Amino acid sequence: MYQILLTRTYLLSKIMPLLAAISLSLCTGLVLVVWSVMGGFLTTLLDTGRTFAGDVTITWPSGIPHYQRLLEIVRKDPKVHAATPVIETFALMRLPDDRVEGVQVRGIDGPSYAATVGYDKALWWRALDAPIKTDENGLDPRLSGEKDWKQIYDDGMSLTRSAGRNGPRIPAAVVGIDASGFNKLQDEGYYVALGLVRPTSDGRTQSLPRYLFENSVTLNLIPLDSQGRLQTLVSKTLPVANEFRTGVSEMDRRTVFVQFEELQRLMKMDAVPKVVPKSGGAFNPYEGIEKTGDTKLPEIQTGELAPARASTVLVKAKQGVSADELRAAMTAAYAQFAREFRDVPSEERLTGANLIRTWAQANATLVNQVKRETALVLFLFWFITLVCSVLILAIFWAMISEKTKDIGVLRSVGATRSGIAGLWIGYGLILGVVGSLAGLALGYFVVTNINAIHEALGRYFGLYIWEPRVYLFSGIPDKVNPWHALIVTSAGIGFAVVGAIVPALRAALMQPVRALRFE
């Protein structure tokens, strides 16, 4: 058919439409990059949240008493894959080189925490069978035999270390890999220990053991009782068992894991003798202040034990169960738990304060912000792609003016109006396919290499756009969603065809005689 012949001929001989195809490819590639990065950011945010914060959390600020019974009830639920108790608090962490950092401390039970969230995968120092993909030269220290990486990994899982050679196991800390400044991330994606020094009192420096897990950290904790009242400050030096990396910048810089029982003891959240403020008569917070200046209320030992507490119970859903479905199930589970004990907050109090929630709900402001930004940016870039449609319209309009006589010739040999229109719409379709596929390839290349490109921009031009502290993650999302790719490619083709329609109609409706006489 003459449409195929002429389309192929015009495609190979006309420059302007190819330029339109190039602009279409740039636009579709740009939309794909933006959608992949922004959409990938949102997906990574939600996935990482679910991976490292569980599908659902049940939280009470001063701790949930009788949490073991709650765990029993939760673990029996058919929608639950695993559940684990966590204690969360804040501390000032003193590092081996005497720097002090504010951190979030989490008391965890290693094995059940690993079953619920990706703790085991996050432990960094471990034996590797093969180098990671980007480490082409195999320089990752974990490939070497310089340390007993398996033991160090096991220490991280148990959150313990040996006290001296063959000594007893003692509680230890697992620190975020970017928290201490001991490590530097290489371009190839692995960390190397820098080997820091510590200033001494005589003005000199003392070299520290190279790896953080060869050192200790001191945690200065602020325990609260079950009523939320301040207790005595606690300072505890713990050896470091291992370090972890989640890819979430805030977690990797500001989180320390400690053995659950150890933190529970330090925070006085274990079963302790129950005390209550002196009762009877009106409450006078200034009682005793004249003599001692101390506003602490006199306490009475009841002879009972206050039940052990956990700040949070993290729950992971079984495959195929959504976070929202699990939340509904956990609300029911907690209601059952609350009916069994008088001294636990009621289900209404927890749900009223939104303390049985999915990760997305807990971070709704951030998630909605990201969704809105993604939608806005996408709208803007789709609008830019629409400009391509107008560009194709303009170019085709000019081409049809140039080809007016040819259109008259085709009509004179019997070409139909629909055939003429089909020629130009088909040409637009081919340009759309060529441009959109090129854009897809370009977008795919940029997205999958975006971190390397960003690194190169920074190194050669000083242009660092992705800031982990702002965007939460160390790396820019670099995965292309196949559905997004399909939508972007189809839309690019659609825009090209739309741009060709009006010129095609113009060509089809031309009077043959006027076309033949056109100068």
Place this chain on the structure above:
Amino acid sequence: MKLLEATNLHKTYYLGKTKVPVLRGVSLDVHQGEFVAILGASGSGKSTLLHLLGGLDEPDSTAGGGVNFRGLTLSTFSQSALDQYRAQSVGFVFQFYHLLPELNVLQNVCIAAMARWTFGYFSRKAAIETRARELLTEFGLGTRLKHKPVELSGGERQRVAIARALINDPQILLADEPTGNLDRKTGETILDLLIKSRRGGRSLVMVTHDAEVAKRADRVVKIVDGVINKA
């Protein structure tokens, strides 16, 4: 047999608000196998008459005239039927050849067949290309099949245009000043080709301003100021 019958044809063009009557009641018959020359000066309406005969344009409907092809009135044809009339029954040859510049010689000839057959072209492709090669070889262009129009002389281009007009084996050839852009010798060659193409009973209607060219026709019709002046 009367192949084409034009009766009381009127055609008016509009230049803004100005009416320009080009044909003012022209009637003309063309019989099968006949060579009719339409002789007239520039602006006399002869090309317009040719366009109406070929279904490229429509006469003024208010005047009541029309063109009949084998007894069928073209003004009653649907757009699709008119396209088929031009594709199957008529072959146009223009003064300025009107070849498609991006296509080579063979493609320029075959394109008329592509327009006729649409999807059916694929099953007929080999036969059509063979026929195109035969025509072009007969016209002395057998070795120029891959050449583009820009690489041909005026006479060669006109020969390609004639081959294109003949590829669908039309019953009528309509030639609009086919030698008008050529030197005398080349024009003679083209005229010979056109006359030779009438074998098999094909009719030829040729528009010209050259009386010497018109002499070779079976019948000459003079048109002056949009009206036939029988010579």
